[in-house]
Amino acid sequence: MSKIIYTHTDEAPLLATYSFLPIVASFAAKAGIELETRDISLAGRILAQFPERLTEEQRIGDALSELGELAHDPAANIIKLPNVSASVPQLEAAIAELQALGFDVPDYPGNPETDEERDFAARYDKVKGSAVNPVLRQGNSDRRAPASVKAYAKAHPHSMGAWSADSKTNVATMGHDDFFSNEKSVVIPADDTLRIEHVGQDGSVTVLKSDLKVLAGEVVDSTFMSAKALDAFLAEQVERAKAEGVLFSVHLKATMMKVSDPILFGHVVKTFFKPVFEKYGADLAAAELSPNDGLGAIYAGLDALPNGAEIKAAFDAALNEGPALAMVNSDKGITNLHVPSDVIVDASMPAMIRIGGHMWGPDGKEADTLAVIPDSSYAGIYQAVIDDCKANGALDPATMGTVPNVGLMAQAAEEYGSHNKTFEISAPGTVRIVNSAGESLTEHEVEAGDVWRACQTKDAAIRDWVKLAVTRARLSSTPAVFWLDAGRAHDANLIAKIEKHLGEHDTEGLELHVMAPAEATLFSLARIRQGLDTISVTGNVLRDYNTDLFPILEVGTSAKMLSIVPLMAGGGLFETGAGGSAPKHVQQLVQENYLRWDSLGEFFALAASFEHLAQTTDNAKAQVLADTLDRATGTFLDEDRSPGRKLGTIDNRGSHFYLALYWAQELAKQTEDAELAAAFAPLAEKLTADEKTIVEELIAVQGSPADIGGYYRPDAEKTTAVMRPSATFNQAIDTL
Template identity: 60%
Template sequence: MKGISMSTDTNADIIYTATDEAPQLAAASLLPIIRRFVSEVGLSVEERDISVAGRILAAFPERAPDGAQDDLAWLGDRVKEADANIIKLPNVSASVPQLNAAIAELQAQGFDIPDYPEAPETDAEKETRARYDAIKGSAVNPVLREGNSDRRAPAAVKAFAKEHPHSMGTWSKDSKTRVSTMSAGDFHSNEKSVTLDAAQTVRIEHVSGDGTKVLADGLSYPAGTILDATFMSKAALLSFLEEAIATTAADGTLFSLHMKATMMKVSDPIIFGHAVRVYLKPVFDTYGDALAEAGANPNSGLGTMLDVIADMPQADEINAAIKACLSERPPLYMVNSDRGITNLHVPSDVIIDASMPAVLRAGGKGWGPDGKEGDTNCVIPDSSYAGVYAESVAFFKENGALDPTTAGTVQNVGLMAKKAEEYGSHPTTFEMSASGTMNVVAEGGDVLLSHDVAAGDIWRMASTRAEAIENWLALALERQKLTGYETVFWLNKNRAHDAEILRAITPMLEAAGAMDKVQIMAPSEATQHALKVITRGENVIAATGNVLRDYLTDLFPILEVGTSAKMLSVVKLMNGGGLFETGAGGSAPKHVQQLMEENHLRWDSLGEFCALAESLRFVGEARGDADVQVMGDAADDAITRLLSEGKSPGRKVGQDDNRDSHFHFALYWAEALAAQSKSPALSETFAPVAARLRDDYDTIRAELSQGRGQAVDLGGYYRTDPEKVAAVFRPSATFNAIMDQAAG
């Protein structure tokens, strides 16, 4: 049952994650195909639930029928085992609005779970809040990513993009699009770092006029760990936002805020809320107390605020004030102009790693409230990585849009193991309740890191472990040796954290005789260099930290191949296993909306196909099983053919959708297995399967298209009804019968 552990085989060869939205729905069609095919080489596939709904129920097992197994915790142990083989689909990194929506849906389905307490007062409310807060943001990835990242566009995808280029906007040298970021008072400028010479157990304390308060204690780190601490000044942030709004008005552009309010679940929602307050300052100046009393929290976005305002006695008056303010401020970048959904409506609607590449791909344009495209001021408060996008804007203004037909590629090797860097900082991020000093104190009493802070500042500490750094460096050098590509480490010697990373890797590079084989550049310089390289049609490996890994593996794929959903993402787990990620899910909500209204799912499962092929080759190589490797190679052949014959999902009803692409993948996979000669047994097994699929092609296609254009009922959004989903996603009795018989 969706939302409660669906585990059936704790000894399965491949684990497939049940997630959210479009990828979860698509799995109802694809997973039966995978199971039937791989059973012929003796492999089993088990599903584990890491969806938002599943994580909520696992957080309250005493309230779920028969309990609810915590599959995420189980997977956290599994990834540390040498034979782990996990295909991980995109999951929702829940913002508070998404979390509240999932809670409401589960309650409506009869689950006795509590509301999310926005302002907990009692001990019980605080405990409930703590359970829910563990679900928000990047709750999944830091648990599963017990290894570093190897991300690149598959050869078949890159070749297809060159032959069938995606649309690119036109850049003008006089474009007014710009990136605005803070020059002082942000996380970047306030960062301090230290490398631990010995294992340490530390505490985080806030010293103020009211005494010393311990915010976190018993934090243990091995020798060689890099600890970073920094803060964002509230005063500096508010001043910057006011300036950015004024600059936008003067330029006559759109105001667009680009944040990561899902992954950075503590800091970025607060920053987002400040942006809403500053943009609507006249409204908050007049109605701030009433809004606060009614529970209108700007951290959750303008959309949630409007829902609260609708029930207030002054609703008409406040809505009129908001409308007046919007008319006087520079126009907002729109998520959906037709529906009036602005850039400030929902924190999770505009995620920087997807939203900024979309602006760059569109020639620097964004959609305004008038339904027209316009230049935009891309506001990225923290300057740590804003330069990547600023350099991209400058490059395209000068050189024009990237040409996908000739562009080379940027591959990425990312440092993310052991919750490396900022994405592992959520439990150690705090909003200051009072002015004072934040200290990181060693067990013996030595202060390792310290900052003077003011009320409202956001302070955080992150860590990067030596074993993760060593593994990352080895992976980068391995990829360089395998490909022969130029390799650049994106490290800024003038940034505190990066300077410590350089201290760690320099002797390793010298010992490996690789100092003259790599380059080291600050992110802004490295961005310009990478764009020059791929514009020449050449290739480069970007070795980066965790956040840049996330940003670049959307940025370059979206420019090069039109989407990041088709990336091959391999996590070589540090204890020997493999985690195969299937691409991005940022557009999945729109896909689900279209499905529910029109029974058309345009989600492209190409990422799943690529991850499956790599997973099979991984098993085959690990076990010395040639047949399993043949199965993986045949899946790659099917991917190439699927692309070359144009069988990927289209955007509109009447075109092929996700289910059609799955059928064609099965057909081409079976035909590839039947045609190959390395395994006569597999050829003999799949020849009749391929023949039946080909003979019944027209019948299957007709059955798959039944009900298209009509609304469908999935029984829920965050927790769907498995029977209803199966009826929608496996509508062809003929195809199902063939698949059910494929294993003999």
């Protein structure tokens, strides 16, 4: 029997799985395809780290490690939904919930002092941040808007905020003394083992990381951000925002960049509330209330301090005296600085651009914004879009072209591989990378508080990336642009490798370019406005940024993207688009029994998974499932069956019903496989006849609170009951 691995993840995608997976399993079984699930949720990953502390019934396998091994198997077929990329506050919340449920997992030791605490911290470090993606993504990324989604967006364009030529919205970035400007890069000549060490001013050597294995041709980079320069820059931006009368906002990646960016976030909090930390910093530190965790975590801990009310008043005074802060939730008083994982640059910046360069202020109204992105590596792409919109107005989804992406991410390529090689420097000196012969490959003079990091990019991953770019350019007859800056050390080495690896392919007739990111942005925007398409070929971080930026502008969301990872070993990883894991949707479900999450990305991923299975296992029925699912999804879009925006309309569960209805109808009338047609004809007839009843049953539960038994680890029985409320629909699917 053919097999697909379907991942259990977190938040809204996990809830949707309880509704959608029974449908998929029933349909797939008719084609001899088995679906297995693997729990790679944040809670599941935590439990897998501490088996010795759990009872036999509580223990679960290390599904992430298992899937990591499977990704190297040519038979791999994995459907991966969005995960929580856990910040420390999210990690601690998940731990607290698990403890309340009776799981004996330890507290997260923020400042480990004993060997046991250091062991716990090391295990939790494997869990927090984007722990899943580097393990599973053993291939490069092919992400694009499916033709049906693009056609729907043009026929039913989403709203776009108007842009004014005199908008005060801008991006602020350092431009010096940051990761971009300090970067050094080397190409490793032969297989080797490196170490990273800090040499103090007194000559003492501290090994920060040893046994760093590298391969011939691998690109190794190192860089640092000056804490002193960062603080000076941030102080200038706080004053600038106040002087210009715009909202102050910071945009980081405290989830993926799980070591560096929470530290940078902490610098922002300390700078914005400088008088508070000057007066009460010692009190906050003694209570282990860290600015890195955000204002929300500090507020939550103030009640336990004898002078907590006094400190809270000082924070409130600083809020009133400083520039207005951009808000995550104006109604609840949640600011841009409350939680490091609330404002993630790749999602927050496109959303701001889409609504005319505005964010929400404390008064609940939209306003121009100073978007602070400290590192200048990629900040320029957002300024380029802002400048273009100021000059030319908002983009038009009804006429604009598209920017698909080929992303370099295989084998933990580039910055997302830097977590275990990122350090906050404790003392002045030199940080250097040294090879096995004792030779220094890169060196940086650093001061206490600086953030230093290194990353790796393997030559095999680069070669596969170039191959994928050439393949996509030829298949789609579309120009492809490598977004690389010759003035950046890492990019210069990649450009040389691209020139070499392109010689391995037939590029006759292809339009291929290399442009710095800001230039590539303007080039792509000019083509978009003409209705033309352009492939962006980018590194790992820009892959993440571009696959939110352009889809949000083009089709209103990044959740509707087709995301395929052709694994280098020959298997397939099928991701359900971008778009995060939607915590607000979970909150609405719990409060109102209404889930707005859109599973469209899963429909596309599933069709691609079936098609891959058909090609690799000669399962003709799998191809029929893929083809009919594609047609059903087209009908789904034409009939506008995505979740509505308010109670009384169909939500995520209703969208699943309509997908099942249209899919069954397509299977019943297709002529490629008579056996499948006969199997699905009764279901198509029943769902068609019972449509009104089923929709009524699905809508009837809306408006009252829903009990799912947990946020990070919902109770399976309770969640199934909530997510499958139509007895009529359940009976039809379960008896298929």
